[in-house]
Amino acid sequence: MTFETVIGVEVHAQLRTNSKMFCGCGTTFGLSANSQTCPVCLGLPGSLPVINRTAIEMAVRAGLALNCTITANNRFARKNYFYPDLPKGYQISQYEDPICQHGWVEVAVGAATKRVRIRRAHLEEDAGKNVHGVGTAGSRVDLNRAGTPLLEIVTEPDMRSADEVVAYLKGLRDVLMYLDVCDGNMEEGSFRCEPNLSLRPVGQREFGTKVELKNINSFRYVKDAVEYEIKRQTKVLTEGGKIYQETRLWNIDRGETAVMRSKEEAHDYRYFPDPDLVPLQLHEDWIEGFRSSLPELPTVRARRFITEYGLPEYDAGVITTSKGIADYFETCLKQFNEPKTVSNWVMGELTRELNNSGTDIAASPISPDRLVDLLMMVDKGVISLKVAREIFPELYSSGKTPQQIVQDKGLTQVSDEGALGKVIDEVLRNNPTQVTQFKEGKQQVLGFLVGQVMKASGGKANPGKVNELLKKKLIV
């Protein structure tokens, strides 16, 4: 029997607010334990939550970008369960009428476009962290993360393969990062994904029993875990076994999933409307204000880059992954309209330096102006492409202008025929064999000779000019 895989995905996206969902504490990652807490997020007796307005705005913007209907009358609900990292004994979440409903997102899977429907996206607060086995015996609780706003985004079971899941997650992450509502950092847990997966015989309408996958913190593991689980379930079903509804954890080291809890252990969360929070009314005008100010989203922008700038699809995709990169790219184009050249530099040298130093493009030490300066120097023949590449790390780290660096290092390209002629003459003298070969019709030797000239000039010679002069001298 052949099976069809049916996958839906739940994503918990941490919203980039400065303060927590229901109190004024900060949301910075990695500070010392319990340093970002107050009576509210510690769940001390008597404390009360107050809704963070920015979190609502971010959820609305995300919902609009995901083509959702925004719920006008919002209620928060309590999800009741006991766990040491959950200070109040309940999580404030949304149950009925989530803030965003019935949306969709279009993502590129290979050459095709796939529409994944969004069932709902709701706001909730994050839990803290239990810390085991550090220092003295016993477990500890760090509540710095407790109360951080999360947007839980749930799809319909629209995906059919690991590639589709990864494409959806990448597309979703791009959108959220574009809107600047989530930093998308999977390792730090600001973008957590939980695919749920079932198989059914091809042609069958009813869904099979689904399994939820957790502990996946990179796109690679998404693909690995989903593919593993497809194989596992296929094997079980083929051998006549039964799939149990359960939550399974991805084990990175072993490359397999293992049961975390079964459905029998599922909680009765006793959801009910949180009486500490009054219903939150969102006015239509307010929502529409956000709709009209939404930025151009990545897929649309990528399409425009292809048609307007003639960028290859690959380049357009990479450049538009982040709003910062795309904005940087377009700023450069305003002064230097060579899209492919700019895209090469942005995707290549610049991205490499940014990644090495862990810097966001918004904080890039090389501004668009400065990059354009450099590219114009190449374009005008002041320096060679090679020199430009060589000085790039210094340009990135020193804060000097490209002109300064070139001048300090004496790297100005030599185009002067007299000066170049001397170097060429010397190279021709030292390589008589190659000269003879060329004259015998072996054209390829020209490249070797150009290289020798470049080398002798310390890379400063203008390669175009060298080519031209060499040919002149050899053919005569």
Next chain:
Amino acid sequence: MSLQKLGLVELHKKFTAGEVTATEIVRAYFLRISQVESKVKAFVTQTEEAAYQQAECLDQKLKVWRKTHPLTGMPLAVKDNICTEGVPTTCSSRMLQNFAPPYDATVVSRLRSQEYILVGKTNLDEFAMGSSTENSAFGPSRNPWNLHCVPGGSSGGSAAAVAAEECVAALGSDTGGSIRQPAAFCGVVGVKPTYGRVSRYGLVAFASSLDQIGPITRNVPDAAFLLQAIAGHDPMDSTSVDRPVPDYMKALQKRDLKNVRVGVPVEFFTEGLDPEVEQAVRPAIGELKQLGAEIKEIRLPRTDAAVAVYYVIATAEASSNLARFDGVRFGFRAKETKDLLELYMKTRQEGFGPEVKRRIMLGTYVLSAGYYDAYYGKAQAVRTLVCQDFDAAFKDVDLIVTPATPTPAFKLGEKSEDPLQMYLSDIFTISVNLAGLPAIALPCGFSGAGLPIGLQLIGRAFEEDLMLRAAHAYEQSTAWHRQKPNLR
């Protein structure tokens, strides 16, 4: 005349005029406490040392710069479920026996900014669950009028402390009658403000949609005076309402009730109402008429459903509100537990008393899968009907008058074995919380056994001013509030 005989407004005037120092006030009150507290047992914690220190500081400061607030130097008691920074806030529960919160409730910080003096934290039924203070983990308080009787509850400690003159006034909290019932039992005045009028931030939640903090005082002007200090919007409490607070003292100036329509709900005068109570309340209604009020019979047909609705909604919210007492971060933690589950179970088994456990179980049940619609959902629907009863009644009348309780104070132990009987002692106060309305209880007579009887006036939402004005007019024309228990 000894200082502790003076009411809040009177003491404030005397203090502001410089006729008495804060230290003298504190000394008088702690002398009184030393004389009667062993009988009344109103306090869980007394803050004598801090009170003296604060009084001395105040006196020093006032010598240099005589600027006072309405509550400067006033010795107040605060119910022990309202957070006071650095001072134990136990909720009369073993669970919080050693818990001193790191922050002040908004009402307390408002009192503090007015330089009040905290006398102590008063006893209550554990987590405000009860009507007699017998559910306190630290033993019951006594009714100053008869030490064999309960002071009512849950704010029994506050009401007893005010009646016994152990503080000039006190704060209580009212979820189903917890200010008004003990005020009635102890012959003092208690106000449950409109839901949202006073911030709940720092009040350890019992039932969040019903809880409200309010004053317990010796007379109506004192209640108006103290309510003025605590009322108003608080950005830390989303359910507090942002609308102006009227001048309550000014509202008291009008002494007659001309053009005020007062409704008498027939449902409150049926079987179950102690004849002695009715015999006190009827003349009180007559007195309102004498003062110029138009008395009208009205109907509140869903009154009989109120207790049932209340015990579904209040316990549901409580089961969730009390989940945070898990032994992980603060308060009591059971010793020698082998794993997390046992830590939770033993901590809650040993930390909570029987009534609290009963309500947590009830509340957990009514919210659980498969029962939610039949209980919690239905109760919410009926709550709406109860509100509609009041909305309809308030189209024809401006105030509603009822007995505050069906009986005067009962004996200690009399109802503690029968939770349902105990629950019914709040039958006249509960529907007011369900509807979020303001209400006041004030003395209107005594039983044959010499126990106080309370009258309840219910107002429209946010019309505490009219309610206080009517209560004051009545109080002025009677002498009930001048009678004091004989404790010596």
